[in-house]
Amino acid sequence: MSDHETPDHTVPETRDEPRPERQPIPRGPNRLLALTSRLVVAVLMLGAAIAIFFLMSSTKPVVQEVDPAATRQTVIVFEAQRVPVQRQWRGYGTAEALYSADVPSRVTATVESIPVEVRPGAVVTKGQLLVQLDASDFERQLDIAQQRIAELDAALSQLDVESDRLEERLVLEDSDVAIAQTEYDRQVRFQERNVGTQQDLDTAERNLITAKRNQLLTREAADLIGPRRRSLEAQKASQQSQVNLAELNQQRTTILSPIDGVLQTIDVEVGENLAAGQTIARVVSLSPIEVPIQLPASSRMSVSVGDRVILEPTSGPASLIDGLGWTTTIARIAPEQDATTRTLTVYADLTDENGNARLPAPGMFLEATVAIADVEDRFVVPRRSIRQGRIQVAQDGEVVSRAVQVAYTLSGTHSGFGLPDDQWAVIDDVLEDGDLVIVNAATRIADGTLVDPKPVNETVSKASAQQTPEEGEATP
Known part of the structure; x- marks a missing residue:
């Protein structure tokens, strides 16, 4: 086909397929035979169905009547x-140590030593050494104060000697005044009788004045002995206070545990400079334990001091807390209720003296069941x-x-x-x-x-x- 030729779209001719010819129904003897065979087959199929029906009917299970009582649920x-019963109130609380101490340094000093056994978790007793501070500065202050007291004691002794001499001198001055007065009186009589000179009278008067002035100076010096003594005694008392303070500070360099308990923390190291008031350790006593329990505010009218309390841990592995609990009583009841949480606080104390071998640790969260006394x-x-x-x-x-x-x-x-x-x-x-x-x-x-x-x-x-x-x- 060339490029300019038009493609041929002529549909090819189709030819009809030859249909099978319908067979004519046989006539005569053949037709009778066909009808008979069909009838026999139908009868056989009906008989087989009847046989199957009777077979299934004869083999079906027999339904037994069941007593309704036998089907009841157990x-x-x-x-x-x-x-x-005793009404119970349930609440929660956190165990707290009734006695604990944050041990401070009461002086400014340097940590000199810490015993080896003083470590967090260690059991300590009241009076046990926790930290030793450097006491050299306070020893020097003590020496200075004691030396100053010795100087004041010497001054007081000297004042005693001076007081004795002034008393003796005052006796002599009194005698001089008496003699000068006698001489002056005689010169006055002479002058009245015109047998004495004015010069002798003036001399006698001058001697009397001089004697009285000396007497006044000596008496003044004697009168000042008391104030001077009190001043020295006050200075001595002040220095004695310094001695006592130095001795006390020297003792304070030895820091001891104030209570029996367990060390929670030790917050200092050897060589560290401490300020007065700085905390160096915390000691917690594990007995007794106090538990503030928060109960519903509606329990106030029924709970009272002495009601039984059962305390149990609220969390933790079951193997650790199974069977762990404590029994005690209400020791105190707070007078006010918390309006925010609508709770009432009661306090229960636990000690190892009432059969509690192992008390809850401070900080443990506990569930409390309070049983009132009324039954x-x-x-x-x-x-x-x-x-x-x-x-x-x-x-x-x-x-x-x-x-x-x-x-x-x-x-x-x-x-x-x-x-x-x-x-x-x-x-x-x-x-x-x-x-x-x-x-x-x-x-x-x-x-x-x-x-x-x-x-x-x-x-x-x-x-x-x-x-x-x-x-x-x-x-x-």
């Missing part, structure tokens, strides 16, 4: 009864028996649920029910003595369900009393 129950008879059920505010009771072989109101909860065991539970709920009076309460409400059973109640004291093992997964299944 549930573990206990008899409701009133038991004496009341109430219905008590395990907390697992309550679901969505309802309990289930087996009544006349059927399940009946009842709405309950929990007044408060309790911790501990109640042997009268035969249950191992330690968490209980005190409920309002929706039960009657003898009601069969279903122990475990974890599996919800519809009201009206037929059940077979089994008292907990008839169970074979503790596991059956704790409602195993098989509980609630139909009994074969």
Whole structure:
């Protein structure tokens, strides 16, 4: 085909396929034979079906009637009864050391030595050496003060001698004044009788004045002995204070533990310069321990001093805290409530003298259960028996649920029910003595369900009393 030729789009011709010819129905004897064979096949198939039906009917299982009582679910129950209980309040608190001491340096000095055994965590006793400071400066201050006292003592001794000499001199001055007075009086009489000269009178008067002036100077010096003595004694007392202070500072360079306890920290090193008031160590006494417990503010009207308190750790590996707890009583109650947290603070003390071999460490967070002294008879059920505010009771072989109101909860065991539970709920009076309460409400059973109640004291093992997964299944 050339480039200018038009392509041929002619559709190729198709030819119809030859159709098979329809076979004519045989006529005569052949037709009768075909109809007969078809009839025989149909009869055979119908007979086979009938045979199969009778075979299956003869081999089917026979339905046996079952007693409705045999299909009842088995549930573990206990008899409701009133038991004496003490209301419990639950709170939390942090253990604190009742006695602890931040040991300061009371002088400015350099750390001279620290005993090898003084390390954080070491047990120390009251009066044990913690740190030794350099005392050379205070020893020098003590020497200076003592020398100054010696000088003042010498001055006081000299003053005593001077006082004695002035007293003797004053006696002589008194004699001079008396003699001069006598001479002056005689010259006055001579002058009155005109037998004496004016010069002799003037001389006698001058001698009298001189004697009196000397007497006044000596008396003045004697009178100053007392003030001078008091001044020296005051200086001596001041220096004695300096001596006492130097001795006290010298003693303060030996830093001792003020209490029995355990070293929490030691904050200084040898050669370090310390300022007065700087903390060098912290000592914590592990007994007694005080626990401030935060209780709901509504507990104020019921709790009182002497109520029993059970303290337990709130966290930690189960292997470490299992069975660990302490029993004590309320020692004090704070007068005010915290308006922000709406809590009341009570204080419980723990000592190793009341059977507590190992007390909680200071800083441990504890859960506290306070049992008030008043006892009341109430219905008590395990907390697992309550679901969505309802309990289930087996009544006349059927399940009946009842709405309950929990007044408060309790911790501990109640042997009268035969249950191992330690968490209980005190409920309002929706039960009657003898009601069969279903122990475990974890599996919800519809009201009206037929059940077979089994008292907990008839169970074979503790596991059956704790409602195993098989509980609630139909009994074969």
